[in-house]
Amino acid sequence: MGDLESSQKLSGVSRPAEGVGGGSCTEISTELIRSLTELQELEAVYERLCGEEKVVERELDALLEQQNTIESKMVTLHRMGPNLQLIEGDAKQLAGMITFTCNLAENVSSKVRQLDLAKNRLYQAIQRADDILDLKFCMDGVRSALRSEDYEQAAAHIHRYLCLDKSVIELSRQGQEGSMIDANLKLLQEAEQRLKAIVAEKFAIATKEGDLPQVERFFKIFPLLGLHEEGLSKFSEYLCKQVASKAEENLLLVLRSDMSDRRAAVIFADTLTLLFEGIARIVETHQPIVETYYGLGRLYTLIKYLQVECDRQVEKVVDKFTKQRDYQQQFRLVQNNLRNSAPEKIEPRELDPILTEVTLMNARSELYLRFLRKRISSDFEVGDSMASEEVKQEHQKCLDKLLNNCLLSCTMQELIGYYITMEEYFMRETVNKAVALDTYEKGQLTSSMVDDVFYIVKKCIGRALSSSNIDCLCAMINLATRELEADFRGVLSNKLRMGFPATTLQDIQRGVTSAVNIMHSSLQQGKFDTKGIESTDEAKLSFLVTLNNVEVCSENISTLKKTLESDCTKLFSQGIGGEQAQAKFDSCLSDLAAVSNKFRDLLQEGLAELSSTAVKPQVQPWINTFLSVSHNIEEEEFNDYEANDPWVQQFILNLEQQMSEFKASLSPVIYDSLTSLLTSLVAVELEKVVLKSSFNRLGGLQFDKELRSLIAYLTTVTTWTIRDKFARLSQMATILNLERVTEILDYWGANSGPLTWRLTPAEVRQVLALRIDFRHEDIKRLRL
Amino acid sequence: MSMEDYDFLFKIVLIGNAGVGKTCLVRRFTQGLFPPGQGATIGVDFMIKTVEINGEKVKLQIWDTAGQERFRSITQSYYRSANALILTYDITCEESFRCLPEWLREIEQYASNKVITVLVGNKIDLAERREVSQQRAEEFSEAQDMYYLETSAKESDNVEKLFLDLACRLISEARQNTLVNNVSSPLPGEGKSISYLTCCNFN
Numbered sequence: 006m007g008d009l010e011s012s013q014k015l016s017g018v019s020r021p022a023e024g025v026g027g028g029s030c031t032e033i034s035t036e037l038i039r040s041l042t043e044l045q046e047l048e049a050v051y052e053r054l055c056g057e058e059k060v061v062e063r064e065l066d067a068l069l070e071q072q073n074t075i076e077s078k079m080v081t082l083h084r085m086g087p088n089l090q091l092i093e094g095d096a097k098q099l100a101g102m103i104t105f106t107c108n109l110a111e112n113v114s115s116k117v118r119q120l121d122l123a124k125n126r127l128y129q130a131i132q133r134a135d136d137i138l139d140l141k142f143c144m145d146g147v148r149s150a151l152r153s154e155d156y157e158q159a160a161a162h163i164h165r166y167l168c169l170d171k172s173v174i175e176l177s178r179q180g181q182e183g184s185m186i187d188a189n190l191k192l193l194q195e196a197e198q199r200l201k202a203i204v205a206e207k208f209a210i211a212t213k214e215g216d217l218p219q220v221e222r223f224f225k226i227f228p229l230l231g232l233h234e235e236g237l238s239k240f241s242e243y244l245c246k247q248v249a250s251k252a253e254e255n256l257l258l259v260l261r262s263d264m265s266d267r268r269a270a271v272i273f274a275d276t277l278t279l280l281f282e283g284i285a286r287i288v289e290t291h292q293p294i295v296e297t298y299y300g301l302g303r304l305y306t307l308i309k310y311l312q313v314e315c316d317r318q319v320e321k322v323v324d325k326f327t328k329q330r331d332y333q334q335q336f337r338l339v340q341n342n343l344r345n346s347a348p349e350k351i352e353p354r355e356l357d358p359i360l361t362e363v364t365l366m367n368a369r370s371e372l373y374l375r376f377l378r379k380r381i382s383s384d385f386e387v388g389d390s391m392a393s394e395e396v397k398q399e400h401q402k403c404l405d406k407l408l409n410n411c412l413l414s415c416t417m418q419e420l421i422g423y424y425i426t427m428e429e430y431f432m433r434e435t436v437n438k439a440v441a442l443d444t445y446e447k448g449q450l451t452s453s454m455v456d457d458v459f460y461i462v463k464k465c466i467g468r469a470l471s472s473s474n475i476d477c478l479c480a481m482i483n484l485a486t487r488e489l490e491a492d493f494r495g496v497l498s499n500k501l502r503m504g505f506p507a508t509t510l511q512d513i514q515r516g517v518t519s520a521v522n523i524m525h526s527s528l529q530q531g532k533f534d535t536k537g538i539e540s541t542d543e544a545k546l547s548f549l550v551t552l553n554n555v556e557v558c559s560e561n562i563s564t565l566k567k568t569l570e571s572d573c574t575k576l577f578s579q580g581i582g583g584e585q586a587q588a589k590f591d592s593c594l595s596d597l598a599a600v601s602n603k604f605r606d607l608l609q610e611g612l613a614e615l616s617s618t619a620v621k622p623q624v625q626p627w628i629n630t631f632l633s634v635s636h637n638i639e640e641e642e643f644n645d646y647e648a649n650d651p652w653v654q655q656f657i658l659n660l661e662q663q664m665s666e667f668k669a670s671l672s673p674v675i676y677d678s679l680t681s682l683l684t685s686l687v688a689v690e691l692e693k694v695v696l697k698s699s700f701n702r703l704g705g706l707q708f709d710k711e712l713r714s715l716i717a718y719l720t721t722v723t724t725w726t727i728r729d730k731f732a733r734l735s736q737m738a739t740i741l742n743l744e745r746v747t748e749i750l751d752y753w754g755a756n757s758g759p760l761t762w763r764l765t766p767a768e769v770r771q772v773l774a775l776r777i778d779f780r781h782e783d784i785k786r787l788r789l
Numbered sequence: 790m791s792m793e794d795y796d797f798l799f800k801i802v803l804i805g806n807a808g809v810g811k812t813c814l815v816r817r818f819t820q821g822l823f824p825p826g827q828g829a830t831i832g833v834d835f836m837i838k839t840v841e842i843n844g845e846k847v848k849l850q851i852w853d854t855a856g857q858e859r860f861r862s863i864t865q866s867y868y869r870s871a872n873a874l875i876l877t878y879d880i881t882c883e884e885s886f887r888c889l890p891e892w893l894r895e896i897e898q899y900a901s902n903k904v905i906t907v908l909v910g911n912k913i914d915l916a917e918r919r920e921v922s923q924q925r926a927e928e929f930s931e932a933q934d935m936y937y938l939e940t941s942a943k944e945s946d947n948v949e950k951l952f953l954d955l956a957c958r959l960i961s962e963a964r965q966n967t968l969v970n971n972v973s974s975p976l977p978g979e980g981k982s983i984s985y986l987t988c989c990n991f992n
Contacts, residue, residue, distance in 0.1 A: 406828065410828075422859045474832075
């Protein structure tokens with residue numbers, strides 16, 4: 006305690022008062038005051054006490070102000086007293102009444118409940134009595150029906166008996182007539198067994214005799230006897246036999262058929278088609294019976310049995326196909342050819358019919374499997390409308406398993422696997438042939454191989470597409486991408502690499518060294534053939550034709566992509582190939598489309614080659630003649646130039662001559678690109694010679710005139726504006742045309758207006774210095 | 790292309806014997822599922838997953854191929870455009886390991902020479918039935934200069950790591966390639982290359 010006091014004393018912190026309502030007063034005990042000795046401390050405590058007193062006073066005032074309202078509230082409360090007593094009495098009375106009513110209702114309803122129970126029991130009793138009567142009726146009925154061979158009636162009685170509650174039978178045994186019923190039941194069970202035996206026997210006879218009405222008659226009886234599985238299995242056995250006999254018949258026909266027949270090339274595909282159509286017809290015909298007598302969701306079982314027979318027949322047909330068409334042998338030869346280890350080469354044309362037949366076989370199989378999937382899943386769907394998600398998934402799994410793992414699917418996958426390799430070979434060999442037989446007709450821009458190659462590629466992809474197998478289609482698109490990007494682009498690229506030969510005149514100009522260089526480089530590439538030397542014209546033409554070819558290839562690939570896209574939308578709308586089919590196809594197709602850009606790149610490379618070997622060496626000397634024309638001229642010479650143009654007219658004429666050669670033999674797009682390269686070249690080279698010349702005032706004017714004619718000409722041969730490329734030269738002409746050095750300031754800086762200077766201040770000074778009549782110091786003094 | 794929302798796009802193709810768990814690896818990575826009783830893949834399956842690596846969106850196109858022989862000609866057609874191949878075997882199946890050299894021959898024959906190949910030993914959750922020791926596989930992959938990883942699609946062990954590490958390597962490889970391409974344009978054609986290069990001067 007002492008500790009606490011001393012700490013309080015020292016810190017002057019006070020404890021909050023307890024038990025004083027809402028007051029913020031502190032309790033400063035008298036002991037505490039007494040223990041204070043220092044005047045300062047005393048004063049502090051006193052001050053705080055005074056403060057607290059004021060607070061307490063304020064609170065008291067506030068409380069007193071409330072007195073009136075509280076008093077008036079008390080008065081109203083007093084007045085309410087008697088009323089409350091009245092309400093309490095009423096409430097008690099009400100509660101009593103409710104309890105009474107409740108009891109009454111309880112009483113009444115319990116009686117109703119008893120009545121209801123009695124009624125239910127009565128119904129049950131009647132039901133049982135009915136059942137027992139039915140039982141007796143069944144016993145009598147079965148006997149008479151069996152006697153009169155009315156198996157449907159007998160089966161209906163047995164069905165009724167099987168549907169009866171087993172407890173009813175137990176109950177009836179315990180009754181007074183127990184022993185008699187027992188005997189009857191025994192009879193009934195015997196009748197059931199007998200009927201089962203009879204039905205099985207009769208069904209067997211009917212199937213043996215191929216008596217469809219009888220077969221169907223007994224097929225309908227099986228489910229009445231609870232023999233769903235057995236009925237379906239026996240019935241499908243019968244159907245399978247029919248499928249088999251028909252299929253064997255068809256196969257025999259094939260083996261005996263005339264090989265010159267119109268359909269001979271696709272006879273195995275036709276045989277498969279007949280098989281599939283037969284089975285589809287069976288499903289179509291018998292689905293209603295199965296649905297009506299066996300219930301929904303049973304179609305799967307029937308088809309499962311049928312598919313076994315289908316697989317057996319497919320195996321036979323494919324076996325015969327493989328043998329008769331030498332399919333495996335052909336495949337092996339192709340494989341060896343692809344590995345370059347074949348003793349004999351296969352003529353690709355010979356593969357053509359067999360490839361078409363295989364894709365047709367696969368297309369038919371896909372169609373058939375799609376038919377089965379649609380039928381079974383819609384049957385399951387209706388049957389499973391109330392079933393749990395698990396059951397649905399289980400059914401879906403069964404369906405997938407049946408269709409994915411059946412021998413038909415596997416066999417077709419195998420055939421398609423071989424097909425892809427053979428189609429790849431067909432494509433590659435035929436493309437090689439088209440390249441080897443490449444011809445060019447005068448007047449055409451491109452040569453024959455471009456059209457041929459794209460015809461082949463389109464044909465191969467189209468054939469893969471006709472198999473209706475998305476993976477097969479995608480694989481062929483991948484292989485076509487490879488063929489175009491690696492092989493065919495390689496062919497064109499090699500042709501371009503042989504270069505555009507320089508003309509004889511230039512050879513003389515360039516001297517013997519460059520000629521040796523050309524021969525040397527072509528030797529290095531192993532392309533040094535006599536034809537090349539014989540006719541440079543031909544080599545030139547070949548280069549230009551190749552450029553056109555490259556451009557058309559790029560175009561054709563884009564077109565091919567669009568065509569394939571629209572061809573496939575139909576396929577996808579039928580839901581072929583599952584949910585990923587579209588994504589797979591799009592991805593493979595975009596790879597193919599990307600090859601278009603690779604051809605575009607090749608075109609640019611070729612153009613650059615053309616420009617640097619054919620255009621530049623020609624143009625440069627023409628531009629260089631500018632140096633031999635003096636631009637330091639007097640009035641007289643200027644006028645003479647007017648009449649006898651010294652340079653620009655001849656230059657334009659030369660350009661025109663050279664470009665006309667290209668214009669005739671290049672496609673408009675390529676020609677445009679080439680003229681663009683040419684104008685750039687002219688601008689760059691002309692700038693160089695101008696900077697090497699010297700001018701006076703009239704010379705500057707002359708140059709301005711020359712430049713204007715040149716730009717005017719070039720504008721007519723290009724399809725876009727060339728002003729930009731000549732901006733620097735035009736500005737140079739402006740500078741060379743000035744009266745005085747300082748006049749440049751009228752065009753420079755703040756005075757430039759809409760003009761954007763492409764020349765740096767240093768370059769401006771350099772150009773000004775070309776004017777021999779401008780003083781060095783004036784140029785130096787300029788503030789740019 | 791440029792409108793699509795990613796910085797890199799890579800094609801990854803999974804190959805290897807039938808039943809080694811290629812589909813399960815892909816499903817685990819792309820959907821986080823391990824579907825038991827997975828049926829054999831037919832042809833090729835195709836999945837896309839976009840991942841973020843160091844703030845860059847990387848779209849992975851994953852081609853899951855059928856292991857069965859009869860699909861070989863379909864699956865081979867995808868090798869050439871693949872940026873990476875995941876060669877998978879089953880550590881509890883000696884046979885699937887013994888077939889690896891054959892797969893490597895296929896890669897040699899059909900894939901681009903720039904392709905990255907990763908060797909994956911799957912099913913390490915079945916350690917008690919292991920037939921191929923880790924050391925053996927490591928020695929093999931080292932000899933073939935391949936990255937090696939053991940995974941369990943079932944327990945999700947190393948599956949993320951497999952694909953993300955691969956994506957990282959593909960990114961750095963792609964970066965290097967663009968760098969090399971910028972330094973000198975690799976145009977073929979000995980003596981002529983000079984004239985090809987001059988085109989830059991007047992464009």
